Amino acid sequence: MKENIKIAVLAVIAAGVVFMAVSQRNDAAPPTTFAPLPQKAASTVTTAPSNTFDPLTPPAAASQPEPTGPTTSIGFATSSHDFGKIMQDSDNHYAFKFTNTGKEPLVITNAVGSCGCTVPDYPKHPIAPGESGELKIEYKPGKQEGKQNKTVTVTANTEPSQTVLRISADVQKGI
Numbered sequence: 809m810k811e812n813i814k815i816a817v818l819a820v821i822a823a824g825v826v827f828m829a830v831s832q833r834n835d836a837a838p839p840t841t842f843a844p845l846p847q848k849a850a851s852t853v854t855t856a857p858s859n860t861f862d863p864l865t866p867p868a869a870a871s872q873p874e875p876t877g878p879t880t881s882i883g884f885a886t887s888s889h890d891f892g893k894i895m896q897d898s899d900n901h902y903a904f905k906f907t908n909t910g911k912e913p914l915v916i917t918n919a920v921g922s923c924g925c926t927v928p929d930y931p932k933h934p935i936a937p938g939e940s941g942e943l944k945i946e947y948k949p950g951k952q953e954g955k956q957n958k959t960v961t962v963t964a965n966t967e968p969s970q971t972v973l974r975i976s977a978d979v980q981k982g983i
Contacts, residue, residue: 879967880910880937889945891977896951903942904973908935910966916943918963925949926958926975949979 885905894900908914913934921928929944945960960973 877965878912879965880908880912880914882914882964882966882971883907883909884971884973888974888976891947891975893978893980894949895980896949896953896982898949900947900977901944902975903944905940905942907940908937911937912965913937914964916962916964919943920961922959925952926960928960930962943973945975947975947977949977952979953981954979
């Protein structure tokens with residue numbers, strides 16, 4: 809009998825906690841009217857995006873919007889550069905030379921380094937067919953040490969829309 813009373817008291821407490829949590833959430837948000845969801849095929853499974861943090865799930869990669877309009881092509885003189893041996897806390901610069909090899913103006917919409925130590929600078933104006941340009945890279949290794957490999961992802965109105973450039977260096981410890 810005492811066991812049944814304990815279970816009943818715990819059930820009442822649990823119901824009260826749930827009620828308070830739902831009440832607080834509803835007080836913070838305006839009232840919502842719920843309509844029945846349309847029936848879906850049994851083989852289709854969808855989930856709503858979660859706004860909660862789950863430490864076991866990696867964050868979704870930020871996707872760049874696909875460029876719109878006519879596509880063209882880009883040709884880089886080289887898609888990689890090795891700085892060789894460099895010192896920690898140094899500033900290292902390289903310019904990837906490219907040519908618009910297509911028939912439409914080339915528009916680079918973004919260039920992103922794989923880490924904060926690799927900063928690209930790209931032309932913000934359209935590059936006419938047959939014209940060339942430079943995508944400049946500044947690599948500051950900070951306190952990194954040893955062999956380093958970094959990337960720069962270039963997004964443009966090309967097919968495919970992203971091109972990956974690579975840089976590497978052997979970072980030597982400062983004195």
